[in-house]
């Protein structure tokens with residue numbers, strides 16, 4: 170089946186941008202697209218498939234695991250693993266799917282003999298390292314939602330039948346579309362998705378006319394229509410792939426190296442965290458924030474502000490509303506050499522996707538000394554990258 174070309178979608182720039190950002194960098198964490206019916210939401214998501222960057226996979230692995238980091242089943246195989254290169258996938262999760270279809274099933278007798286290989290893979294297996302798309306995600310039943318959230322939280326899908334449990338990697342980006350008029354979304358799902366975009370219907374008559382013309386052309390001759398957009402599609406796919414390669418060289422300086430940004434960051438974050446409440450930091454709270462070293466960067470700043478907002482439900486935030494951390498443990502001023510070492514460790518952890526063993530090898534130090542340094546520099550969860558997709 171052919172999908173409507175992504176580049177032929179009229180307007181809806183923010184929707185397209187949100188999807189492309191995820192294609193380039195899965196760490197963005199997925200997209201929730203909210204808007205009325207018929208605004209091109211599903212069309213855009215399905216169209217993204219043609220533009221996703223390519224990955225190396227073990228050719229016949231049901232989980233599309235990476236040859237350089239094979240899944241347990243592939244690790245146990247003998248001989249060389251067959252490698253293939255293909256686009257990341259978009260897997261559709263239909264609302265009426267059964268639990269078995271989503272999570273997979275276990276052949277009990279085989280499981281007793283062969284362990285993980287007894288798994289009959291489901292959609293979560295197919296979605297590993299790709300995108301899982303749930304259209305009308307607000308209408309997904311609670312049971313499937315729980316399966317989805319468990320897998321999303323762990324990066325692993327665990328299938329349990331009659332006391333036997335098998336698991337497989339299930340790291341996927343969640344993309345959902347919904348129309349708010351049809352029902353609310355459970356907040357647990359919204360929390361799991363990195364970006365939310367609101368789309369509105371295109372109203373401008375000329376643009377509407379163009380939508381109808383393109384739709385008509387696509388229906389009459391899908392192949393011909395796709396061919397006429399092929400150049401633009403290929404160009405955009407190349408751009409996505411190039412952006413993905415460039416991403417590795419993008420660095421954001423540590424917050425403490427641009428502490429003056431707090432003047433703008435704090436109001437921005439407060440506006441986001443408490444949209445209905447005009448709130449600022451008093452000068453003494455601001456001074457405390459400026460004096461802190463922010464080992465956890467903006468994510469930590471956001472947590473600190475969220476905590477302070479909860480402590481003071483009305484009025485401006487004062488220094489006593491800030492968590493004690495801001496004044497104690499991490500306030501320890503690091504010597505310049507220590508600071509360099511600390512940054513190098515955080516960078517290595519990022520490169521290793523949070524894997525400490527790999528990070529230690531990368532830094533050329535023993536794992537035990539890495540652990541010690543992580544502890545003494547107060548490097549915590551906050552510094553670890555989100556799971557690799």
Ligand SMILES: Nc1ncnc2c1ncn2[C@@H]1O[C@H](COP(=O)(O)OP(=O)(O)O)[C@@H](O)[C@H]1O
Pocket residue numbers: 173177178179180181205206207208209210211212213346371380383384
């Ligand atoms: N901006 C747009 N550009 C091109 N086609 C559009 C656009 N908006 C809607 N359409 C067309 O309208 C129809 C419904 O779009 P769809 O993606 O299913 O909407 P939604 O998922 O938002 O309900 C599709 O045939 C699609 O091609």
Ligand SMILES: [Mg+2]
Pocket residue numbers: 210211212304346
């Ligand atoms: Mg739709």
Ligand SMILES: [Zn+2]
Pocket residue numbers: 227230231232233234235239240241242243244
């Ligand atoms: Zn595998």
